[in-house]
Amino acid sequence: MNNEQFNNRNVTDGYYLVDIEDYPTDGWGKFKRVVKRTFRVELFVGLWVVLREMIKFDIHTVSYPAEKMPIGPRYRAVHEMKRLWESDTERCIGCGLCEKICISNCIRMDTKIDENSRKVVSEYSINLGRCIFCGYCAEVCPELAITHGGEYENASEQREHFIMFEDMLTPIDKMKDGKQLEFEGFGAITPHEDERVKKTPLAY
């Protein structure tokens, strides 16, 4: 899919005012208009247009469950939990910022100190029935741990549709294959971020 044709916002290209003649006021003018319209065979222009499309057979239907439209990398669908590239452990540090910022109160989490004296997430759920997919959790996350993914087929039998931490986490075998994709959308690092880093000005 290329979006080039949608990026041209210059609406003045190719636009022109239609030349509309005045409506006839007297009977003779109306009669002339009827005769002109009758014998100008405009109806057949319409017939030809639809027949042409039928012959060209340029079908635009996407037969959905069998084939799908590509979606953008910034698309905000069901959340994902990313793993660290270095150690394959989860990135989430249990800071709780996503739970705090969530404007529809759909994230709930519980943390504990594990045997290595490390704070880990023990419970984590997102109620997709409440989630409005605003992307604030992904934006606020300091570790780029929670992001959005491309999975949009989240039909459910009931309103409360919870998704758990383990379901969102990148599977370890996928991680080992190096197939984890970074999210380019909300909260992600902008490209060429390293070049834009400046020294903190100290000379107050």
Place this chain on the structure above:
Amino acid sequence: MDTAYLIETVIKIVVILLVFSALAGIGTYFERKVLAFMQRRLGPMNVGPYGLLQVAADGIKLFTKEDIIPANVVTRIFKIAPVITAATAFLAAAAIPFLPQFTLFGYTVHPIVADVNIGILYILGIMGVGLYGPLLGGMASANKFALLSAARAAAVFISYEVVTGLSILAPIMMVGSLSLIDFNNYQAGGIGDWIIWSQPVAFILFWIAAFAETGRTPFHLIANDHEIIDGFGTEYSGMRWGLFFIGEYANMFFISFVIPLLFLGGYGDGSFLGALALLGKMAFFFFFFLWTRAAWPDIRPDQLMWLCWKVLMPLAVINVVITGFVMMF
């Protein structure tokens, strides 16, 4: 009466009923496919190969749906109205010769149920009675949209009866008979003998009126979905609504047979090729019904009345008068 004749007639009636009920279903399939292709869609694709079994799925759905009689309707009339539409559509088929006569196992078959000598008058009359389906159904429904549609149906059907009758009056004067078989034999000599060449105005008027009589798209205001929901069909569900549907499509098929028989030579000399030609012409006129639905907008009721009484009817009368003068001198 001859027993063989009786059996033959009953068989012909059953065949026509079965064939055209099935064709009505397949007609909906063709309509959906043709409209889809003209709008760059695929149409039904999932039920059966290329969606062919969609017709069966729709049929099962219609037959198994609950038969709802809403509150406040006039129950008896409400129940009988769809039957009138379907029955009159099939009654009209009695006088239409669908194919030339052929010999089957040494027995000559005439594919017309009753070759009455007033065939065209009979067909027009029965189609006029078809008005009572939408009219009674709409008035009995206790629904404002249905009532509006009933009023429109009465206005349109009665007005366009005039155009239909007057436009084929001129060909009838030329042929001197009201039987469709006589019409066919009059034009049997080949393309040069077709009535369309001597009566082009009558042909076009009759064609336009056919759209009004069947309620197809440029004149679809009887059941116009975007302003009066489904018109007289709004309160109907299940097979009662299905009968309206079958009636509409059967009417389209029968009109598509009548136009070629009247103006375009029918089955010609009665050979196998002639029969194929009649079916081809029928297919074209049926396709044209679907084609216009994809291409043309609907017109307003007042424009429809204007077209009927101020344009088509005067033209038809002038056509009859000129034909009369030409035949006299």
